[in-house]
Amino acid sequence: MRISVKNSIINVLTWVLVLLFFFPVFWMFLNGFKPESVASSIHPKLFFTPTLDGYQLAMDRGMAAYMQNSFMASITATVGCVLLAIPAAYALSLRKVRKVESTLSFFISTRFMPVAAVVLPLYMILKNLGGLDNIWVLAIVYMSINLAITVWMMRSFFLEVPFEIVEAARVDGAGLFREIVRVVLPIVLPGVAAAALICFIFSWNEYFLATLLTSNVARTTPPFLGSFVDGRGQFLAVLSAAATLAVLPVIAAGWIAQKQLVRGLSMGAVK
Amino acid sequence: MTTTATKAPAPPVDPAKKKVQKKHAWTARGLLLPAFIFLIVLTQIPFLVTIGFSMMNWNLLYPAQRGFTGLDNYKTALSSGALWPSIVATVLITAFSVVLSLLLGLLFAILLDRKLPGRAIARTLMITPFLIMPAAASLIWKYSMFDTNIGMLNWAFAQVGLPKVSWSTEHPMATVVIVLTWIFTPFMMLILLAGLQGQSKETLEAAQVDGAGAWRTFTWITLPHLRMYIEIGTLLGSVIILQVFDPIAILTKGTGGTKTLAYLLYERAFIGLNVGEAAAYGVVTVLLTIIVATIALKTTFKVFMAGGSR
Numbered sequence: 077m078r079i080s081v082k083n084s085i086i087n088v089l090t091w092v093l094v095l096l097f098f099f100p101v102f103w104m105f106l107n108g109f110k111p112e113s114v115a116s117s118i119h120p121k122l123f124f125t126p127t128l129d130g131y132q133l134a135m136d137r138g139m140a141a142y143m144q145n146s147f148m149a150s151i152t153a154t155v156g157c158v159l160l161a162i163p164a165a166y167a168l169s170l171r172k173v174r175k176v177e178s179t180l181s182f183f184i185s186t187r188f189m190p191v192a193a194v195v196l197p198l199y200m201i202l203k204n205l206g207g208l209d210n211i212w213v214l215a216i217v218y219m220s221i222n223l224a225i226t227v228w229m230m231r232s233f234f235l236e237v238p239f240e241i242v243e244a245a246r247v248d249g250a251g252l253f254r255e256i257v258r259v260v261l262p263i264v265l266p267g268v269a270a271a272a273l274i275c276f277i278f279s280w281n282e283y284f285l286a287t288l289l290t291s292n293v294a295r296t297t298p299p300f301l302g303s304f305v306d307g308r309g310q311f312l313a314v315l316s317a318a319a320t321l322a323v324l325p326v327i328a329a330g331w332i333a334q335k336q337l338v339r340g341l342s343m344g345a346v347k
Numbered sequence: 348m349t350t351t352a353t354k355a356p357a358p359p360v361d362p363a364k365k366k367v368q369k370k371h372a373w374t375a376r377g378l379l380l381p382a383f384i385f386l387i388v389l390t391q392i393p394f395l396v397t398i399g400f401s402m403m404n405w406n407l408l409y410p411a412q413r414g415f416t417g418l419d420n421y422k423t424a425l426s427s428g429a430l431w432p433s434i435v436a437t438v439l440i441t442a443f444s445v446v447l448s449l450l451l452g453l454l455f456a457i458l459l460d461r462k463l464p465g466r467a468i469a470r471t472l473m474i475t476p477f478l479i480m481p482a483a484a485s486l487i488w489k490y491s492m493f494d495t496n497i498g499m500l501n502w503a504f505a506q507v508g509l510p511k512v513s514w515s516t517e518h519p520m521a522t523v524v525i526v527l528t529w530i531f532t533p534f535m536m537l538i539l540l541a542g543l544q545g546q547s548k549e550t551l552e553a554a555q556v557d558g559a560g561a562w563r564t565f566t567w568i569t570l571p572h573l574r575m576y577i578e579i580g581t582l583l584g585s586v587i588i589l590q591v592f593d594p595i596a597i598l599t600k601g602t603g604g605t606k607t608l609a610y611l612l613y614e615r616a617f618i619g620l621n622v623g624e625a626a627a628y629g630v631v632t633v634l635l636t637i638i639v640a641t642i643a644l645k646t647t648f649k650v651f652m653a654g655g656s657r
Contacts, residue, residue, distance in 0.1 A: 093458070163381065163382070173379065189633065192590065195629070196616060302482050304490075315487075322480060
């Protein structure tokens with residue numbers, strides 16, 4: 077009896093803490109549906125007549141175009157990353173490569189390299205070549221940021237492929253391409269999907285390079301949101317609506333891929 | 348792990364087989380090459396160029412004076428008094444955020460490892476802050492939580508009779524650390540939760556049978572077991588937070604001792620237009636990252652490799 081009371085208390089406490097922690101997200105969601113005068117009032121309201129004014133205003137500011145750019149950059153980066161990472165991860169797991177460890181640490185070192193170390197030359201070169209404010213260029217830069225994590229994560233899934241199956245395919249005379257596409261990929265598909273999601277999430281959320289390398293044409297959602305910082309007057313409702321739209325794709329992706337998320341974030345070190 | 352499969356075919360030296368093996372080795376290299384070249388072109392070469400930039404006198408306002416100056420930019424960085432406070436800000440923000448998110452993450456991991464009604468939903472809600480783009484998270488905190496007039500923190504303070512706090516001007520460092528901790532707690536929680544779930548039930552039961560209390564079991568069995576997970580969290584968390592830019596740009600614009608190296612570089616290069624000096628900050632950022640990562644990596648790399656190589 078005493079134990080069950082203690083248990084219930086901890087359960088309630090846990091939920092209180094979780095809800096407190098989640099509150100900023102909940103509040104953002106709520107504020108997005110409030111009329112501006114209610115959202116920016118000094119008396120916070122939990123109940124109100126919902127309106128889509130905030131969303132309308134966000135759209136009027138060109139939100140749709142920025143989101144489209146974000147999708148183009150993130151999806152291109154993800155597809156490119158996956159295409160480069162599959163052969164690399166395959167070689168690093170199911171083939172005998174000399175110096176696997178140094179190759180892996182090379183990859184990890186590029187992931188750990190601060191963006192600050194590369195941004196100036198990238199900016200100067202792109203400026204001279206006219207590559208600034210180009211969504212495809214941004215996508216390629218995002219590929220370079222996320223490739224290492226994608227390779228690492230995929231490798232951890234590839235390592236779990238039963239070697240007997242690969243060997244059997246080789247004995248049957250399957251060529252390299254057949255072996256990867258027909259034998260290995262179907263087994264590691266969940267892992268590839270998870271790695272792709274991680275790549276998508278990081279590309280979608282990136283702010284620093286997006287701010288520097290794009291201006292009008294190729295501007296993505298994060299710098300657009302950032303432009304609210306210099307806003308005047310009341311703008312909490314429209315900001316909340318815009319932020320809700322901006323975070324929705326990644327939250328959906330992350331909730332779906334919850335099980336694989338930890339593995340991606342730890343670069344495959346934690347399962 | 349199927350360790351038996353890791354053994355290479357035994358080496359009876361047959362020239363034909365050797366040839367095949369050699370061919371395989373080249374195939375493997377060929378498969379690695381695209382990713383390799385791509386990363387070298389987009390990360391290694393630009394970094395070398397950054398080092399070159401950092402030894403040049405190069406201000407975009409005075410393009411005519413461009414030229415080699417050796418270590419002058421580093422000297423300027425030190426003597427102008429910008430570098431050292433920036434390193435301190437970067438290290439402090441990283442250290443506070445990593446430790447706090449690690450502690451909170453541990454707390455939530457323990458709470459959510461228990462049986463709990465609606466546990467799956469609770470976990471889903473908990474990971475959300477990490478998924479939200481940091482720019483959006485910073486804006487939401489700035490305007491709906493920290494704001495002096497309409498922020499919920501001050502509203503909560505008012506309810507219990509505490510005075511208003513102007514967060515971003517009175518406590519800029521705390522503002523940044525709170526937001527970063529909020530973003531990274533789920534990250535730490537996920538890693539530690541995986542650790543808790545990997546604990547062997549038998550050991551825990553044995554401890555219980557031996558009469559070890561909850562606290563003793565935690566400090567003697569759970570914590571040592573979690574060590575590698577804590578290390579992974581610390582390493583990855585530090586390396587990511589060292590580069591942090593968005594919350595600084597949105598919350599404080601580098602005021603009040605929060606000017607991290609990333610923000611300083613941005614300011615010098617894109618507002619001050621001094622490419623040379625900014626590049627020097629870029630190089631310093633790399634050095635700092637290497638120092639922090641080596642300290643953490645020394646202990647953790649073994650863990651990363653534990654996945655095994657075939």
